[in-house]
Amino acid sequence: MNFSRWRPISISLSPNVERDDLLLAYKLLFEPWKWKGKGTKSSAVFKIEEEFKNYLKIRYAFSFNSGRSALTSILAAIEVQKGDEVLLQAFTCNAAVNPILYLGARPVFVDIDNTLNLSPEDLEKKITSRTRAVIVQHTFGTPAKIEKIKKICERKKLFLIEDCAHSLGVRYKNKPIGTFGDASFFSFGRDKVISSVYGGMAVTNNTQIGQKLKRFYKKLSLPSSHWILQQILHPIIFSFALPLFSFFNIGKGILYLCQKLKILSPSVYPIEKKGRFPGYFPKRMPEAMAILALNQFKKLERLNRHRKQIATIYNGAFVQMGVRTCAEEGSIYMRYPILIENAKEVRRELKKQNILLDDGWHSQVIVPPGTEVENFNYIKGSCPNAERLVHMILNLPTSVNIKEEEAEKIVEKIKKYL
Ligand SMILES: Cc1ncc(COP(=O)(O)O)c(C=O)c1O
Known part of the structure; x- marks a missing residue:
């Protein structure tokens, strides 16, 4: 059949x-006896951490059961406390905001530019005397304006954390994304760049942060x-x-x-x-997830090459049609976002034709839909560009399971609604 x-x-x-x-x-x-692992030098947990250190040429890497656990550990390591403000972009996942709330700090949202990344201009306006750290997200694999943001953070003496949940393998001016900030984290979630269904990594080159990360990590249990x-x-x-x-x-x-x-x-x-936060986080990465992540990590370059190849098809078609696209040169295109007025209608119509483009990244400044934005300290009207763009975003798939003919089919279908 x-x-x-x-x-x-x-x-x-x-x-x-x-x-x-x-x-x-x-x-x-x-092989259930392997699931939790022993953390020895022959374990996959040890190996995946070593792979990250070598790949990013960085001194410290600690593996967690998710990106949100990794971010929590970084925030704890830089001693974010009650009353502190942590700045991050609107148009983010609630999993990137909950670690801030978990530590009793206040998330403050910064508007985005048309690449769906943090606006350095709005960042300057949102910094106060209570600001302790800035989290910069490289949305869907397109690098943020990292040099400008780094300069602002240095000038204002703020910690810079890179959210690389979408951007493993991205380089900016030939330097890997994830090595610009004081610390960074990656995600191996089910639809991320590589996947172990759940998983994440925190990295840093800073000895003080590295040592504190280690202490925090050691206190955590396994899922x-x-x-x-x-x-x-x-x-x-x-x-x-x-x-x-x-x-x-x-x-x-x-x-x-x-x-x-x-x-x-x-x-x-x-x-x-x-x-x-539910009790599932923050936790260390179990051996089973590390085994899956290690297998995907070995394929990273090929997976990202495929994404770029599929993006070429979308680029060729949509740029010619005058459709606004968001990804920029240097992106690994974890998604290929376009901006159209009737994004919701297109998602609905294509769903009827068995093309599912709803990844939850639309309609709200904190996703997925259903997230109770007011509980996250988001002030309505504070990020007007994000509030406008979230209704226009249509994300297109680029992953290894999407064939070139399928990308062409998606283009043909969308064309009819433009
Ligand atoms: C931008 C961003 N940051 C952080 C996270 C958290 O990663 P994880 O799902 O591995 O906890 C996600 C994914 O949910 C994300 O999309």
Whole structure:
């Protein structure tokens, strides 16, 4: 039977998983003694940290069960405290804001420019005597105006943290993104640059921050076996569900049921949308996730080359049509965002044709939709450009599971609605 007609073209349903990743997940499923690991020098946890140190030429790397855990540890290491303000861009994920709230500090939102990255001009305006740190996000793999932002932080004596959740492998003026700030973090979430379903890394070259990170890290525990099992099952269950996704909605039903029965975990827990951390974070990275992440890390260059190749197709078409695009040279295009007035309508119409472009990055200044923005200290009207652009954003998929013909098909379909 040909299942491919029921399998959706999708931006975020397990987009990085290839056959070798799936086989690795199966293997892990039957080796539960490996899940937590011992943290020895032969462990995958040790190896992935070493890989990051070598890749970024940086002294300290600590692995966590998510980017949000990694960010929490960095904020704790620079001693962010109650009453401190931490600046970050609007148009971000609640997972990047909750660590600030968790430590009792105040998030202050900075407007974005048309590349969907932090505006240095608005940053200057939002700094006060209580500001302690700035988090700069390289949205969807396009580097932010990092030199300008770094200069502002140096002048104002603020810590600069790079949010590289979308930008592993990005270089700016031939220097890797993640090496400009005082500390940086990466994410290996399910639809990030590389994926171990959940995972993250904190890095720094600063000895003082590195030592404090180490102390914080040592106090953390590992996630439960049930949580690890949920992540191992993710690629396995998706491999069954996706080919049947739209066949009488069987695949969709399987995924819904597995979440309801807690066989799978969500990428964002309901409580996080209210501005609170569930007990799953902050935690260290378990061995099982490190094994999956290490396998993906080995493929990083190829995965990013593929993204750039798909982006060339979108670029060729949309630039010619005069459609506004957001990504810039140097991007690894974790997504390919375009700005159109009827983004919501296009998402809805393409969904009917089994093309799923809803990755949750739209409609709100703190995503995913459903996030109770007022609980995150966002002041309405404080970031007008972000508030306007979030309704125009249409993200297009670039991941390894998107074939060139599929990218061309997406372009053809969107054309009809422009
Ligand atoms: C920009 C950004 N920062 C931080 C995070 C947090 O990463 P993680 O999901 O690994 O906790 C995410 C993803 O959720 C993100 O998109």
